[in-house]
Amino acid sequence: MTTPAISIRDVTMDYPTPDGVNHVLDGVSYDVAEGHFVSIVGPSGVGKTTLLRLLTGLATPTGGEIQVRGQRLTSSPEGLAVVLQDYTRSLMPWLTVEKNIALPLRNAKLSRTATRERVEESLAEVGLTGTGRSYPWQLSGGMQQRVSIARAIAVRPSILVMDEPFASVDAQTRFDLEDLVLKVRDDFGITTLMVTHDIDEAVYLSDEIVVLYGKPAVVRDIVKIDIPFPRSQMTTRNDHRFADLRTHVYGMVRGLE
Amino acid sequence: MPAIIRRTPAGVISTIVALLIWQFIGSFGPLAGDSFATATEAITALAGLLTDSVFWAAVGQTLHMAILGFIISIAVAVPLGLLIGLSRFSYRSSKFTFDFFKVIPPIVIIPIAILAIGPNITMGVVLVIFANVFAVAIQTAYGVRDTDPVLLETMRCYRFNVIQQVLHARLPSAAPQISVAIRLAASAALIVAVVAGLVGGAPGLGNLLMRYQSGGQVDKTYAVLLALGIFGILVSRLIVRAQRRIIFWTGR
Ligand SMILES: Nc1ncnc2c1ncn2[C@@H]1O[C@H](COP(=O)(O)OP(=O)(O)OP(=O)(O)O)[C@@H](O)[C@H]1O
Ligand SMILES: [Mg+2]
Numbered sequence: 001m002t003t004p005a006i007s008i009r010d011v012t013m014d015y016p017t018p019d020g021v022n023h024v025l026d027g028v029s030y031d032v033a034e035g036h037f038v039s040i041v042g043p044s045g046v047g048k049t050t051l052l053r054l055l056t057g058l059a060t061p062t063g064g065e066i067q068v069r070g071q072r073l074t075s076s077p078e079g080l081a082v083v084l085q086d087y088t089r090s091l092m093p094w095l096t097v098e099k100n101i102a103l104p105l106r107n108a109k110l111s112r113t114a115t116r117e118r119v120e121e122s123l124a125e126v127g128l129t130g131t132g133r134s135y136p137w138q139l140s141g142g143m144q145q146r147v148s149i150a151r152a153i154a155v156r157p158s159i160l161v162m163d164e165p166f167a168s169v170d171a172q173t174r175f176d177l178e179d180l181v182l183k184v185r186d187d188f189g190i191t192t193l194m195v196t197h198d199i200d201e202a203v204y205l206s207d208e209i210v211v212l213y214g215k216p217a218v219v220r221d222i223v224k225i226d227i228p229f230p231r232s233q234m235t236t237r238n239d240h241r242f243a244d245l246r247t248h249v250y251g252m253v254r255g256l257e
Numbered sequence: 258m259p260a261i262i263r264r265t266p267a268g269v270i271s272t273i274v275a276l277l278i279w280q281f282i283g284s285f286g287p288l289a290g291d292s293f294a295t296a297t298e299a300i301t302a303l304a305g306l307l308t309d310s311v312f313w314a315a316v317g318q319t320l321h322m323a324i325l326g327f328i329i330s331i332a333v334a335v336p337l338g339l340l341i342g343l344s345r346f347s348y349r350s351s352k353f354t355f356d357f358f359k360v361i362p363p364i365v366i367i368p369i370a371i372l373a374i375g376p377n378i379t380m381g382v383v384l385v386i387f388a389n390v391f392a393v394a395i396q397t398a399y400g401v402r403d404t405d406p407v408l409l410e411t412m413r414c415y416r417f418n419v420i421q422q423v424l425h426a427r428l429p430s431a432a433p434q435i436s437v438a439i440r441l442a443a444s445a446a447l448i449v450a451v452v453a454g455l456v457g458g459a460p461g462l463g464n465l466l467m468r469y470q471s472g473g474q475v476d477k478t479y480a481v482l483l484a485l486g487i488f489g490i491l492v493s494r495l496i497v498r499a500q501r502r503i504i505f506w507t508g509r
Contacts, residue, residue: 057414058410075416076414076416081414082411082414082415084407084410086407089405089407090408090411092408092425092429093506094432103425104417106421107415107416107417135506155415161414
């Protein structure tokens with residue numbers, strides 16, 4: 001058996017509160033296979049963002065441990081890129097769009113021309129060619145979110161973590177970005193973890209869906225999405241298997257099954 | 258409103274009105290007499306001072322104290338504030354001390370400063386530094402602490418080290434606060450440099466003011482006041498203009 005990209009082992013997370021502790025996660029275990037696309041779904045407030053914060057090394061679990069390629073996680077792992085839920089606050093208002101995207105590339109030690117090409121390429125991928133000289137606050141919310149996606153793919157990550165990345169874009173852009181994410185995953189073999197509220201989206205994109213449920217939250221179900229790749233917005237979403245899986249996940253998230 | 262008034266900047270109109278009132282009070286009010294200069298007398302005297310080398314020497318000394326003290330305070334306070342702001346512990350533990358020194362008016366340490374340094378330019382510089390360094394440092398520290406945590410977390414995810422986080426996130430985040438502190442410091446520097454001469458015997462415009470006053474040269478006393486007001490406005494205009502260029506992303 002090969003080492004999983006990410007291994008979540010019996011992870012517990014408590015937040016201290018003025019009146020006792022808030023038990024958020026209770027013994028969550030899950031292995032993410034290298035190159036897989038995994039969605040995390042569950043009701044609002046269940047602890048999805050909390051789990052992502054643990055996976056990115058921003059927080060340390062109260063109990064259990066997280067391993068990345070066999071190494072116990074102590075800080076953000078190498079090759080990580082993120083698209084956070086609060087996208088407006090994750091871009092720097094004093095830098096232009098292209099400089100925002102170029103900033104994390106400093107640590108990759110690319111040449112100046114290589115950096116510029118990488119930035120242009122990433123902007124083109126998210127459909128924002130020509131906006132490089134603008135400041136983030138001059139763009140719409142959806143465009144800002146695409147900038148943070150461009151910044152993430154520009155670093156050629158091996159692990160991509162996204163928290164509701166498409167929540168604020170229109171339906172058409174959303175479909176385009178979903179296909180973009182599938183394409184970069186395919187091109188670069190990125191292990192991707194995504195939190196979403198949109199169950200159709202989770203089914204369309206994922207190899208597996210992890211359903212969190214309860215207070216404290218446990219892994220209620222792991223749903224394998226056995227719809228073959230490549231997938232397409234037109235045909236996949238009309239597949240009867242797609243409908244079955246969606247219904248199943250929906251019931252799980254709602255606590256109906 | 259007549260077109261001529263509508264097209265004149267508001268500042269010009271209010272200045273003219275103020276000068277007229279000043280002229281009127283100085284000519285007819287209870288203050289009229291030898292101990293009060295009218296606007297025209299003060300302006301005439303100021304025109305005279307502009308060709309007087311004594312006046313310009315005093316201007317030079319005051320600016321020397323104000324500018325040198327200002328530059329040293331900023332050069333010390335901003336890095337200091339950055340360091341203090343980096344950890345919650347150092348911020349909490351320094352805040353009290355700095356707030357304590359911040360509220361001590363520089364004028365009350367003049368007696369100590371005269372004893373320690375003597376009534377000279379250096380004392381003026383030290384007073385200016387004392388007046389500003391604590392406020393600018395604490396404001397910088399506050400700005401640094403106030404950096405958006407989401408921004409810092411994003412940087413941590415992309416594995417930026419602490420120095421990169423300071424340069425690319427904390428410092429620019431704190432820039433608006435630092436610049437407000439700097440603007441206040443510039444005005445305070447001018448005021449304190451004058452006070453150093455007025456009360457502490459340091460050279461410069463404050464000292465000149467004292468000399469004119471005790472020599473009964475009423476019109477020149479008022480002329481110096483007028484000059485100080487104009488300097489103050491010029492300084493703050495200059496700084497506001499520079500700030501708008503440097504910190505363009507706020508106030509949108
Ligand atoms: N930094 C924190 N300190 C204390 N409690 C927290 C913190 N972050 C989250 N919580 C608590 O943890 C629980 C789960 O929050 P979390 O943000 O992980 O939910 P979520 O599943 O991402 O919700 P949503 O779908 O609304 O984004 C909530 O009860 C929340 O109040
Ligand atoms: Mg969340």
